[in-house]
Amino acid sequence: MTIQAHPRATPQNDRNAARNRLSAAREYQRTFARRARRSDLMVIALWASGATAAALFLASGGIGQFSTLSDAVTSVGIIAGLIGTDFILVMLVLAARIPLIDRTIGHDRAIAVHRSLGKPALYLLLGHGAVLLIGYGMASGINPIAEIGPMLALPDMPLAFIGLGLLIAVVVSSLVAVRRRFSYEGWHLIHLLSYVSVAFALPHQLSVGGVLAEGTAQRVYWIALYVIALGSIITFRFVEPLVSSLRHRMRVAAVTEIAPGVTTIQLAGNDLRSLGASGGQFFIWRFWTPRTWWHSHPISLSAMPTESTARITVRNLGEGSAQLTTLPVGTRVSIEGPYGLFSEAARTSPKLAIIAAGIGVTPVRALLEHSSFAPGEATILLRASTPDETYHWDEIRAIAEAKGAHCYSMVGHRPRGVDSWMTSADYERGVTLQSAFPDLADSDVFLCGPTAWLDLVEAEVRASGIHPHQIHAERFDW
Structure with missing residues (x-):
């Protein structure tokens, strides 16, 4: 967990902060x-x-x-x-x-x-x-x-x-x-x-x-x-x-493997902020090479676009995504989007609870970068089965520290014979949603990751009594 230093509290500061929280809510x-x-x-x-x-x-x-x-x-x-x-x-x-x-x-x-x-x-x-x-x-x-x-x-x-x-x-x-x-x-x-x-x-x-x-x-x-x-x-x-594609003239600027089977694709283009993308949203991407032009890919942004750059992160899950790991620099890209409500637009509360696993950290990283909250009002839990699956974790931790968010991590396999989304070690020592997210009932919960794992998380979140409109899940299936 990262602890951010905060300004010295005074009665006036506390009253102002309380008014601001109430107004935001x-x-x-x-x-x-x-x-x-x-x-x-x-x-x-x-x-x-x-x-x-x-x-x-x-x-x-x-x-x-x-x-x-x-x-x-x-x-x-x-x-x-x-x-x-x-x-x-x-x-x-x-x-x-x-x-x-x-x-x-x-x-x-x-x-x-x-x-x-x-x-x-x-x-x-x-x-x-x-x-x-x-x-x-x-x-x-x-x-x-x-x-x-x-x-x-x-x-x-x-x-x-x-x-x-x-x-x-x-x-x-x-x-x-x-x-x-x-x-x-x-x-x-x-x-x-x-x-x-x-x-x-x-x-x-x-x-x-x-x-x-x-x-x-x-x-x-x-x-x-x-x-x-x-x-x-x-x-x-x-x-x-x-x-939109002709206007922004996007192209592949760099392709970098950041973990086994996981690649970031850095994109360059014109006036990309005018796309109006929010953190957590996705685009439909088409890469114009002889092997990939016929296949469109729904992929979330893994970082907020600047005026001239954007970034996505791709995991090799089949022939289609594998071909993206060898895209030549300069490849032209056409786009549809942005799409989705896995973003600030879905918020119902100033507080955030974010749980992500595997390649699901990519939209979460952009969501966290774009979200507004006061120090202490956001908690992120990152989940991976092995250390090789901790892609973009350093970036997420850096954003969390800069914004005063709490960031936890769980690395390890799930317990055998038990339907749990946690690691066996965390499950055995009694970790619960409430212990990781004490403000869960008053938070928007953003969940992203593989479908089978996410279903377990969402079931536990719903069982906690949280209102359905506070739950925002992004599954990687079609």
């Missing part, structure tokens, strides 16, 4: 309350859009299409298709990395909602096709299966079936058990099919579904939703990153 709470309200409203609006799609169908004449049983069944199938399509477009909006959404709910929560919509969207679209076949079969008096041929003969319906097939591939590849069998690059390539599936489904909505009929509210709604979804993807996944 109130400001953090006000900021959090505003963001929480926007976050809740945004998530409610995203889910409610499905109900809006159904309501607009009914208001635009659909309510009159329930006169017979076959018409009612067909109308239910149409509503299922509209809600499913709405969810797919909302998923594209969430995946577009729109700055407003990222600042409001964070990239992780946006992707979590994106994933939660995937299965409902697929089931609704599968139900759309099945229920329509039943409705058409009831109307014509034939077996619903026999309706497949006539349905495929309708304009643009073959494209709709292809789009549905592509969507099934995307959803199945996103299941955790299946996703782990793919490399990130392979999974990402399959996921791009979701854009193609939307493009294939659109024509049959126009020619068969009639949702863009003149003079209906549906026309306005669906045109707006398609423009927002596809426009957001084009703007924030392609145009904005291209403009």
Whole structure:
């Protein structure tokens, strides 16, 4: 632990310090309350859009299409298709990395909602096709299966079936058990099919579904939703990153191995402070060499950018990251970002409790550098299994000493047969979260590290009774 010398205390100094702490705490709470309200409203609006799609169908004449049983069944199938399509477009909006959404709910929560919509969207679209076949079969008096041929003969319906097939591939590849069998690059390539599936489904909505009929509210709604979804993807996944990359002209300045399998990449560029990055955030990096240009890498900053420099730290965890350790100096770099709420923007309290392990120290190092707190209001615990995994620890300790933060470390393997995130030595001598972080209940807790280890830490933090909004976790998975 590092102990920082503080100015001599006086009654007046104590009163001023207390007022400053109270003012800071109130400001953090006000900021959090505003963001929480926007976050809740945004998530409610995203889910409610499905109900809006159904309501607009009914208001635009659909309510009159329930006169017979076959018409009612067909109308239910149409509503299922509209809600499913709405969810797919909302998923594209969430995946577009729109700055407003990222600042409001964070990239992780946006992707979590994106994933939660995937299965409902697929089931609704599968139900759309099945229920329509039943409705058409009831109307014509034939077996619903026999309706497949006539349905495929309708304009643009073959494209709709292809789009549905592509969507099934995307959803199945996103299941955790299946996703782990793919490399990130392979999974990402399959996921791009979701854009193609939307493009294939659109024509049959126009020619068969009639949702863009003149003079209906549906026309306005669906045109707006398609423009927002596809426009957001084009703007924030392609145009904005291209403009930003050309403006800042980043390139590799140096590549240095700091530990076995761990490399820092020093980057040079123009006007990098205007990127607006906060400590703890990440960018999507693309390095333009013949071996790496096709692969993008989500990597956190390991130091705050200056006007002309930035730095990331990479651990060799596979073929993709291994290729980054041999990047030639001068390699051009394109970027997307910054992203994430693992930063000052997520703070709800003046006090900080930070726990990081392995390569998880990289965003923590930048977070600590950028964070504001009074001496004694931040505590950092660094965790490693072996001394070889203590990368950037000296830098973190230096920042902690300069800012008056307490810094602890744990080096060693976990106890056998016990689900603990601590070392066996610390576990056996009775170290607890409360003993390491006496102000835990009044702190924002930032956690970063390997997923299995982090899950154990987060479970213990939650068990302590701390409010969920005080916990900010950054996992290194996809």
